[in-house]
Amino acid sequence: MCEVFISADPALYESRIRSVRLHGVATSIRLENLFWDVLGEIASRDGMSVPQLCTKLHDELLAERDGVDNFASFLRVCCGRYLALQLSGGIPRDASIPIGSLNAQRVLATERRPFSSSGAPHRLVA
DSSP, X not given: OHHHHHXXXXXXXXXXXXEEEETTEEEEEEEEHXXXXXXXXXXXXXXXXXXXXXXXXXXXXXXXXXXXXXXXXXXXXXXXXXXXXXXXXXXXXXXXXXXXXXXXXXXXXXXXXXXXXXXXXXXXXX
16 A cells, blocks of 8 residues: 555655745745645636735635634645545546636535544545
């Protein structure tokens, strides 16, 4: 089993710090290259740069929550959910289809939730 994971290109799990301006305020975000690649794909689907996507996600998160405890972790979760929603069929794999054009409720209806709010794993049901 481990060979599937350990055979990954080491460049994918090397971290990189990028400076991003969120409304004129420069901030540094450290993510592994794999996550930067996924964020690039998400951004390009809707005609944005990665910094523009980060700003949009940050703004939308602040609109829903009082604050952002760990924005880098939030971005990693966004990437994981994006990939999982592609696997479940909620987000088309065709990268020419903008995510903004999709019906969010329909997309989220395809989501499988493997973890409870307590962090305890649930069994996945196919």
